[in-house]
């Protein structure tokens with residue numbers, strides 16, 4: 001071979017590799033990252049924001065008066081932080097508002113015991129203060145109904161079996177992710193096959209709403225139940241059937257008061273009754289039920305972009321919670337992190353090319369309704385002929401979400417999107433000292449990034465440490481469950497990811513839409 005072509009070959013090789021390298025190595029704006037770190041780690045307001053949401057605003061059940069008050073605050077807070085185009089944006093015909101104003105539960109006999117619990121949402125209150133016998137009535141199948149006919153009048157029904165309490169769960173605490181855990185997450189490279197469809201339910205089994213209707217028809221005055229199994233923790237959600245009847249006022253009023261009780265107190269009553277001894281309780285519940293169905297809402301605000309302002313990067317978390325506690329870790333923490341990320345970017349005077357939009361969703365706990373309806377309205381979905389992609393679909397870059405408790409970010413799930421790996425690897429580089437190192441190809445579910453992912457839009461959830469005290473969906477999720485340093489780091493990472501995504505030469509690439 002002649003020397004000349006060899007040199008030419010070498011030169012062209014350099015050119016090819018050069019071009020390849022610049023494509024493959026996204027730039028990191030270390031100067032801006034340094035400013036974000038300084039603002040977020042030395043002048044953080046994330047705990048002040050989280051504290052206001054948790055301590056002052058409290059629980060935020062979708063479409064409650066509590067939630068409306070909280071959303072009005074969030075709108076004001078976004079404005080105060082300097083976000084623009086701030087709106088409380090309605091998203092679907094939901095149902096009536098429901099708020100608990102008062103709750104009291106006691107065992108009166110055979111021994112006095114104040115009891116811990118709370119009413120399920122979208123249940124009626126009691127007719128004043130009621131003292132009544134408690135009766136065990138565990139129903140499984142339609143054949144069980146005859147056994148309890150004529151035996152429940154004027155009684156409070158213990159409708160669930162006693163619960164085995166996992167006493168070790170408190171002592172063991174919750175370990176942070178170890179290097180070995182992170183390694184496993186990264187090496188688990190084959191996404192799982194879709195789950196098989198479950199078999200149809202046994203038609204003889206009673207549905208929860210059928211049980212309640214039977215108790216009501218039999219003249220019971222309240223239903224007591226127990227779920228969960230951690231010491232001192234009360235778990236309870238909504239009246240069965242609420243999604244089907246769209247949180248209807250009539251259905252709520254014609255149901256029975258249903259109370260979730262702490263396992264220790266529930267088990268005590270249950271054991272006494274099983275001895276054949278009487279238990280007498282006292283219960284009083286006052287709930288406020290709205291008169292007419294209303295739309296639920298998201299709260300959205302943005303830092304408008306500059307030359308690429310029609311293109312959008314989004315950050316968010318669900319603002320709604322279950323109603324038994326302020327749900328600090330689920331997901332006041334994620335909302336505080338998104339708001340603090342926006343605050344940091346405004347504080348350092350960031351001028352992103354793309355628009356950075358913060359969304360605090362409603363309706364997540366009932367089924368990701370807020371984010372799904374938002375995606376449908378603003379971006380569309382190529383798989384839904386009735387909601388074809390809007391002009392904004394192509395201009396969307398990525399959505400980043402925090403909702404796996406309040407622990408710090410240790411990496412990110414790619415959601416099956418290999419194309420995003422090299423960008424995220426570059427953007428994580430400045431945060432190795434935070435322990436933010438892992439990229440997992442796995443897809444994860446159960447929260448608002450899924451709404452984007454399902455429409456073929458890049459939506460991501462971070463890999464998070466599980467820290468002690470994360471007790472979402474319970475009566476025990478207060479500010480004390482949050483660790484300030486974790487949330488400070490998360491806000492810094494979210495701000496940096498949002499900024500880099502808003503400044504990058506390209507939008508976050510997409511995976512093939514299945």
Ligand SMILES: [Zn+2]
Nearest residue numbers: 318330331403
């Ligand atoms: Zn959540």
